[in-house]
Amino acid sequence: xxxxxxxxxxxxxxxxxxxxxxxxxxxxxxxxxxxxxxxxxxxxxxxxxxxxxxxxxxxxxxxxxxxxxxxxxxxxxxxxxxxxxxxxxxxxxxxxxxxxxxxxxxx
Amino acid sequence: xxxxxxxxxxxxxxxxxxxxxxxxxxxxxxxxxxxxxxxxxxxxxxxxxxxxxxxxxxxxxxxxxxxxxxxxxxxxxxxxxxxxxxxxxxxxxxxxxxxxxxxxxxxxxxxxxxxxxxxxxxxxxxxxxxxxxxxxxxxxxxxxxxxxxxxxxxxxxxxxxxxxxxxxxxxxxxxxxxxxxxxxxxxxxxxxxxxxxxxxxxxxxxxxxxxxxxxxxxxxxxxxxxxxxxxxxxxxxxxxxxxxxxxxxxxxxxxxxxxxxxxxxxxxxxxxxxxxxxxxxxxxxxxxxxxxxxxxxxxxxxxxxxxxxxxxxxxxxxxxxxxxxxxxxxxxxx
Numbered sequence: 300x301x302x303x304x305x306x307x308x309x310x311x312x313x314x315x316x317x318x319x320x321x322x323x324x325x326x327x328x329x330x331x332x333x334x335x336x337x338x339x340x341x342x343x344x345x346x347x348x349x350x351x352x353x354x355x356x357x358x359x360x361x362x363x364x365x366x367x368x369x370x371x372x373x374x375x376x377x378x379x380x381x382x383x384x385x386x387x388x389x390x391x392x393x394x395x396x397x398x399x400x401x402x403x404x405x406x
Numbered sequence: 407x408x409x410x411x412x413x414x415x416x417x418x419x420x421x422x423x424x425x426x427x428x429x430x431x432x433x434x435x436x437x438x439x440x441x442x443x444x445x446x447x448x449x450x451x452x453x454x455x456x457x458x459x460x461x462x463x464x465x466x467x468x469x470x471x472x473x474x475x476x477x478x479x480x481x482x483x484x485x486x487x488x489x490x491x492x493x494x495x496x497x498x499x500x501x502x503x504x505x506x507x508x509x510x511x512x513x514x515x516x517x518x519x520x521x522x523x524x525x526x527x528x529x530x531x532x533x534x535x536x537x538x539x540x541x542x543x544x545x546x547x548x549x550x551x552x553x554x555x556x557x558x559x560x561x562x563x564x565x566x567x568x569x570x571x572x573x574x575x576x577x578x579x580x581x582x583x584x585x586x587x588x589x590x591x592x593x594x595x596x597x598x599x600x601x602x603x604x605x606x607x608x609x610x611x612x613x614x615x616x617x618x619x620x621x622x623x624x625x626x627x628x629x630x631x632x633x634x635x636x637x638x639x640x641x642x643x644x645x646x647x648x649x650x651x652x653x654x655x656x657x658x659x660x661x662x663x664x665x666x667x668x669x670x671x672x673x674x675x676x677x678x679x680x681x682x683x684x685x686x687x688x689x690x691x692x693x694x695x696x697x698x699x700x701x702x703x704x705x706x707x708x709x710x711x712x713x714x715x716x717x718x719x720x721x722x723x724x725x726x727x728x729x730x731x732x733x734x735x736x737x738x739x740x
Contacts, residue, residue: 312517341726342725345725
């Protein structure tokens with residue numbers, strides 16, 4: 300199938316748009332980087348610079364990661380039950396499953 | 407932020423013909439809303455929900471961006487270096503808020519450029535409040551006090567919006583917004599308590615001009631807001647226009663007293679029986695005139711946005727060309 304006029308126009312428009320990046324910020328030393336949003340930038344250097352301007356205007360972080368959005372592999376929400384529900388009945392994986400005499404104290 | 411515009415949008419047709427899969431998915435979607443759960447970007451959602459959100463979020467984003475213009479006018483004319491630094495920070499925040507919101511809107515499958523095209527073509531709306539001029543320095547303070555005050559009132563419930571990317575953006579925005587209101591009020595307080603007679607008159611004049619347009623920011627009365635019921639059902643809207651407006655009047659009446667200005671409404675008075683303030687009728691014909699393009703600054707604001715976009719085109723292209731050269735990829739920066 301040949302691409303339609305709108306498809307071509309969309310592809311052209313997309314080629315002019317700066318790509319999308321996901322931004323992760325470490326709030327302070329000792330904490331994980333946490334996803335905080337996304338932005339458009341032409342290249343990695345600009346993406347970092349803009350992440351600083353857009354997401355850390357009030358000292359929200361000490362370190363920033365930027366990742367091209369199209370490089371992220373995500374699970375499909377439709378697979379949520381298949382992926383995560385099987386863990387629901389495995390209560391023995393949690394410490395609270397085991398009843399110990401109080402004399403044992405903290406364990 | 408300015409959800410008002412969504413109530414002014416045409417009522418869209420609901421999808422009548424649906425596949426069995428869609429019916430099941432919609433049932434799950436409704437059940438999730440009943441449990442007050444969030445909807446994430448990749449979750450199934452009705453087309454009408456998606457469209458309503460794209461419209462509301464993009465209008466909200468446009469409002470943040472256009473909202474920079476009336477205040478930006480005063481950056482180079484701020485009376486002191488301190489006020490200039492504050493105003494710069496505030497206007498930069500508005501740009502940031504616009505960017506958070508465009509990003510939230512993009513998760514629904516509409517690109518930022520498409521949203522901007524709609525704005526520049528005059529097809530998308532932004533809050534009517536920005537179509538009023540900022541005539542004096544006191545306007546900057548009053549915008550912080552009343553306009554940002556109304557915006558905060560409007561925005562707080564959106565932090566609990568059912569669409570998670572929008573709600574997350576709103577949490578961030580609300581956290582930053584309270585500085586906007588406080589700096590405005592403090593600036594007015596300084597003029598009222600330490601200023602000259604002329605400065606006090608200037609504050610009163612700005613209050614007189616911005617009061618009614620600020621009340622209009624909450625949108626048309628509930629009985630003239632056809633989309634409200636559906637948006638409430640979907641958890642996109644949590645509190646009705648009239649309820650938010652009343653809350654705003656009650657909060658502001660007290661602030662005006664402390665400031666030492668009067669609000670330009672002879673009918674404004676405390677109603678002991680209701681435990682709230684009564685206030686006079688709003689001129690909705692003015693609201694519709696401004697929404698429909700006939701406000702004092704509609705043409706100027708939009709023209710300025712279009713110029714900024716067009717003038718920046720070579721920069722966007724050059725940055726992209728540079729990125730392609732660096733990666734040796736001639737197709738796209740991708």
